[in-house]
Amino acid sequence: MSKTPQAIRGTQDIFGPDAEAFAFVVETFERVRKLYRFRRVEMPVFEKTEVFSRAIGETTDVVSKEMYSFEDRGGDSLTLRPEFTAGIARAYLSNGWQQHAPLKIATHGPLFRYERPQKGRYRQFHQIDAEIIGAAEPQADVELLAMADQLLKELGIEGVTLHLNTLGDGDSREAWRAALVEHFRAVKDELSADSQERLEKNPLRILDSKDRRDQRFVADAPKIDQFLSDDARAFFDAVTSGLDAAGVKWTRATSLVRGLDYYRHTAFEFIPDEVSEAAGKLGSQSTILGGGRYDGLMESLGGSPTPAVGWAAGIERLAMLVGEKGEPECDLIVVVEDDERISEAIGVLKDIRAAGFTGEMVSGGSRKKRYDKAVKRSPKVILSLQPEGGHSVSHDNSDESVLKAIRQY
RNA sequence: GCGAUCGUAGCUCAGUUGGUUAGAGCGCCGGUUUGUGGUACCGGAGGUCGGGGGUUCGAGACCCCUCGAUCGCCCCA
Structure with a gap:
């Protein structure tokens, strides 16, 4: 047994019912995405390292310690994609896809992140992904979320709720961030070790800390709503009323933030309700679909300001929730x-x-x-x-x- | 990266306080039975007990290291 090669840690060989469930997720995604007229794109699995480091942010965990980066034979630093969005943004810029804006696109495939493997979390994992690029209107957010909601329904996944927040525009977000840092710095010594570190690197994350020591100070922390510009507030209102019109159930999650630097305005995650069957199947992995608006991303890659929204969902996590899928029967x-x-x-x-x-x-x-x-x-x-x-x-x-x-x- | 649990045939597992040639069910291969039949029976292949080292007269069982999976943290989809 030990003489035969073993699979790389964190990779999986998917077969049988699991493979059928995986295929069911992808097929359903393909079907629903066409209903909403998202166009299919195929992307390279690797990019120049800077595509990710500039887009996602040098200080994020993803970039600073989870990327599979290597030097190719020509001496360039390349990286196996840890997510879709940065590569799609790069393709948008390098191919002049502005001519198609607003561009609705969808793709799926493997991603790579050097993390500690767990149930529902792998080093090579797979996502489905949808983006709307070049659309500044809140209707784009609504459209994107309506598709996500329908997809989950068509997959037969129950007990999952859309948690929605706004991070405001760039200025709102910075003001809020500064206020949070001030708020937490005053009680720094009483925070958990993790959060003391987050204070410098990513103060927003303190908000969803699971540590009781932190939660005492989270309750009265400054809220984004206090810093929202009129435009940002109007934008968020338009998103929520659009969701209501589309029949998408949502809940406000004021402490929901996303880990990557490029998010602005709308941020969201579909999360299993506590004590739901879905929550049990997922282990400690809770988010099955997440995303938001990333209006600042194109500029960080040297492009002109381009509004965009997108989400991605883990296929393995969705597959765990869709139940047993038998092999197709034989005639x-x-x-x-x-x-x-x-x-x-x-x-x-x-x-x-x-x-x-x-x-x-x-x-x-x-x-x-x-x-x-x-x-x-x-x-x-x-x-x-x-x-x-x-x-x-x-x-x-x-x-x-x-x-x-x-x-x- | 941190902490914990686990790792025995292809699969699911059993292996008593460490003691002779490591077992079962399912699956696989062959045969008998049945003969429009998913039956029953017989036989067979397949394991250096994740890997390496150590303790011991003797280790699948104890200790150390390592690899992997799982659970929690971190992070995220």
């Missing part, structure tokens, strides 16, 4: 009980598949056990090719069309 199995008739079986299968039915052959191993193998796979129809030209057809009475397709038997 026809041809049992070759006489090896002389293999060619005949191949011909039958070619025809049945050309007609759009699923089918496979059982021809190996003990002849007397071939039929049993076919039965165990429970297809709709079993065609048994027996010695001396004989044959039998058995079926579960559910589908005449398969029988018609092999009516020569």
Whole structure:
């Protein structure tokens, strides 16, 4: 066992019911995304390191300690994408996609983050992703969230609520941040060690600290609402009323912040309700879909100011919530009980598949056990090719069309 | 990065206070039975007990290191 290669820590080989659930998530996403007219894009899995460090922020955990960065043979520093947004922004700028603005796009695929693996958290993980770039209006946020909400419903995921907040525009956010730093610095010695560190690096994060010592001071911390400019407040109001009109249930989460530097205005996460079935399945990973508005991102990459909103959701986490997905059933199995008739079986299968039915052959191993193998796979129809030209057809009475397709038997 | 639990056949697990050739069910392979049949029975393959080192007359069981998974923290999807 030890002689064979092992999978890299934090990677997974997905098979069987898990793979079916994974595929179900992706297929549902593809279907829903078309309903909202999001266009499909394919992105490189790696970028120049600076794409991520400039977009996401040097001081974030993602950039400072979780990226898979390496030097290629030409001496360039490259990084396996830890998220989609930065790469999409880069593509938007380098391809002149401004001409398509407002651009609604969707993609999915693997991401890489050097983290401690846990249930629902992997080093190579997968996300579905949706972005609206070049749209400054709150309607874009509403559209994006309406799609997310419908997607979760179509996946059959229950007990999940949209937690919504606004971080205000750039000035609001800075003023709020300064006030928070002042507030917490006054009681610095009484904060948890983690939060004392956050005070310098990312004071907003103190707000959702789980440590009781911090929570005492979070309650009376300055609220973003006090710092919101009139425009920012109007923007947020438009988002919430739009969500109401779209029938998307949401709840205000004043301490919800996002970890990456580029967020402005709307920030949101879909989180399982406490004590819900979903919360139990996810372990300590709570957010299944998160995102927000990132109006400042394009500028950090050297582009002109470009408003944008987006979200991403972990496919593995969604797959854990969609329940068992069985393998698709088989229409026809041809049992070759006489090896002389293999060619005949191949011909039958070619025809049945050309007609759009699923089918496979059982021809190996003990002849007397071939039929049993076919039965165990429970297809709709079993065609048994027996010695001396004989044959039998058995079926579960559910589908005449398969029988018609092999009516020569 | 920090703390904790766990790691025995392909899968799910059992292995008494450390004691002879490490077991079961399922799955897989072969055979008998049945013969329009998902039955029953017989047999077989498959494990250096995650890996390495140590304690001991003797370790799957104890100790150390390491790898991995899981749980909590951090962070995030």
